[in-house]
Amino acid sequence: MPEAITYEQLKVEADRVHEAFGQDFKRFKRFVIDRQAQDSFAILLEQVRSEGYSLAEAQADLRELANLETKYMAKKSEWSKAKKKIGQITDNEKRGWAGQHLLFLDLSMRDDLVYAKLTLDQIVEALRTESESLDVTIPGRRRRSGHLHPITLMRQRIEDIFVSLGYAVEDDREIETDFYNFDALNIPEGHPARDPQDTFYTTDGFALRSQTSTVQIHAMQRRGAPVRMIAPGRVFRRDTPDPTHNPMFYQVEGLCVDRGITMAHLKGTLAEFVHRLFGPDTKTRFRPSYFPFTEPSAEVDYSCFNCGGVGCRICKWCGWIELGGSGMVHPNVLRAANVDPEQFTGFAFGLGIDRTCARIYELDDIRLLFENDVRFLEQFR
Ligand code: DAH
Numbered sequence: 001m002p003e004a005i006t007y008e009q010l011k012v013e014a015d016r017v018h019e020a021f022g023q024d025f026k027r028f029k030r031f032v033i034d035r036q037a038q039d040s041f042a043i044l045l046e047q048v049r050s051e052g053y054s055l056a057e058a059q060a061d062l063r064e065l066a067n068l069e070t071k072y073m074a075k076k077s078e079w080s081k082a083k084k085k086i087g088q089i090t091d092n093e094k095r096g097w098a099g100q101h102l103l104f105l106d107l108s109m110r111d112d113l114v115y116a117k118l119t120l121d122q123i124v125e126a127l128r129t130e131s132e133s134l135d136v137t138i139p140g141r142r143r144r145s146g147h148l149h150p151i152t153l154m155r156q157r158i159e160d161i162f163v164s165l166g167y168a169v170e171d172d173r174e175i176e177t178d179f180y181n182f183d184a185l186n187i188p189e190g191h192p193a194r195d196p197q198d199t200f201y202t203t204d205g206f207a208l209r210s211q212t213s214t215v216q217i218h219a220m221q222r223r224g225a226p227v228r229m230i231a232p233g234r235v236f237r238r239d240t241p242d243p244t245h246n247p248m249f250y251q252v253e254g255l256c257v258d259r260g261i262t263m264a265h266l267k268g269t270l271a272e273f274v275h276r277l278f279g280p281d282t283k284t285r286f287r288p289s290y291f292p293f294t295e296p297s298a299e300v301d302y303s304c305f306n307c308g309g310v311g312c313r314i315c316k317w318c319g320w321i322e323l324g325g326s327g328m329v330h331p332n333v334l335r336a337a338n339v340d341p342e343q344f345t346g347f348a349f350g351l352g353i354d355r356t357c358a359r360i361y362e363l364d365d366i367r368l369l370f371e372n373d374v375r376f377l378e379q380f381r
Contacts (some may be wrong), residue, residue: 005085007094011101017079018105021072025112028065031119032112041119045126055127062120069113079106150380151250151369154357155232158252161276162230165269167254170231172215175206180214184336185293193292198238200247208236212253213293216329216348219255220337225344226258232353243365250353257329257339257346263296266326266347270300274323278305285320294327294348305360314362321359324351 033040048058072079083102089095148156159169178189187193197210215231223229232252239245256265267286274282282305286298300323304315311317326349331341358366361380368376 003088004090005088007089007091007098010082010085010089010098013085014082014102014105017072017082018109021068021079021109021112024068024071025109025116028061028068028112028116028120031116031123033115033119035115041122044119045123048123053123053127055124055131058120058124058127062117062124065113065117065120069117072109073113079109147378147381149369149377150357150361151354153380154353154360155250155252157277158351158353159230159232161273162254165272166228167256168227168229170215170219170229172212172218172231172233174209174234174236175202176209176214177205178207180217181207181209181211184217184333185211185213186330186332186336187292191292196237199236200238210237211235211350212251213348213350215253216255216293216333217337220257220334220339225334225339225346227346228256228258230254241367243367244355246354246367246370248370249355249366251324252351252353254349254351255329255346256348257334257344259344261328261345261347263328263347266298266328266349269347270323270326270349274302278302281308283309284323286326289325289327291325291327293330293333294325295330297325297327300324300326300349314359323356324349326350 030044033044035041071077074080083106086095086098086102089098163169181197181199182188182191182194199210200208202208212231212233212235215229215233219227219229219231230252231254232250234248235251236248239247241247254269256269267284271284274284281303283303285301285303287301289297289299291297301320302323303309304312304319304321306312306314307319309319311319315321326347329346329348334341334344334346354366354369357363357369363369
């Protein structure tokens with residue numbers, strides 16, 4: 001037989017639960033709106049929006065509300081237990097009062113829960129629609145895509161040609177010792193050829209390389225002979241910038257060392273190179289010259305890709321454009337890299353990448369290539 005309880009005791013207990021519910025529910029009260037009144041939902045929505053109430057917050061509140069419902073309405077909740085005690089009131093009349101009172105509280109709590117949930121559901125729906133909607137009338141934003149620098153494009157074209165001729169591409173250091181930049185290239189201290197290649201010195205004994213010819217030595221030391229390689233890269237010189245000079249510029253070095261290599265191989269290789277770069281009608285011209293690291297040495301010209309040799313603005317009306325220096329590798333250079341000049345001979349060449357680039361694109365000033373002005377660079381997509 002369950003314990004007896006009086007109406008007064010049960011009322012106190014029920015009121016206490018109801019009061020606790022009121023506390024817990026306080027923050028949801030604003031969602032219990034007068035659904036008869038026009039615009040009541042619209043007004044509330046406007047208000048939460050202006051507060052910056054987010055979709056995530058609304059969803060979290062919905063979950064919190066579900067927790068509240070469990071807390072008060074679940075079978076084992078304090079409230080359900082209180083309701084069961086109505087039957088324990090022995091006085092018939094007072095049992096009726098208790099029934100009425102608790103039913104009233106029960107309905108009011110359930111109403112709150114139901115209406116708040118209804119409103120919150122709608123708010124979630126509205127905020128979600130908003131976040132997912134897109135205005136198809138807004139003009140599109142074009143995605144800006146990058147592209148390679150004109151010097152890189154030029155370098156890659158050159159690399160492709162030599163790789164297809166069986167050359168390896170060497171990448172090497174930009175900071176060098178005097179040995180690699182000068183001595184090993186047959187330019188001893190005090191040699192006048194050091195003068196035009198004055199460069200930038202870093203710590204004692206080190207300098208920024210003034211020519212990619214340094215890689216000839218590194219490559220032969222690393223690979224021995226025979227060797228066939230090109231070495232594109234940056235070089236540095238103490239030059240005052242002007243339309244045709246920059247203290248930093250790009251060269252590509254070429255080296256081919258094997259048994260029985262002759263000047264004919266050099267001429268054939270460079271002729272093939274300009275054919276592939278500028279077209280099969282391009283002619284080459286070799287002029288005797290002097291470089292300490294080659295003997296004999298030659299400057300190489302090619303017939304103007306624009307006028308074919310007749311003379312135009314691009315070739316400065318002479319029909320020929322300078323490609324670079326070349327020659328047969330000096331025995332001293334082979335020796336410096338531990339290659340036996342009695343067994344091996346070779347040719348070498350050095351071309352200016354940015355110079356060639358400036359010609360092809362008809363740039364009046366090579367410094368444009370280094371200023372990184374996107375308005376300029378964007379033209380080379
Ligand atoms: N290193 C030379 C320079 O910077 C260019 C050069 C000339 C490289 C002749 C060579 C060569 O390999 O054979 O002016």
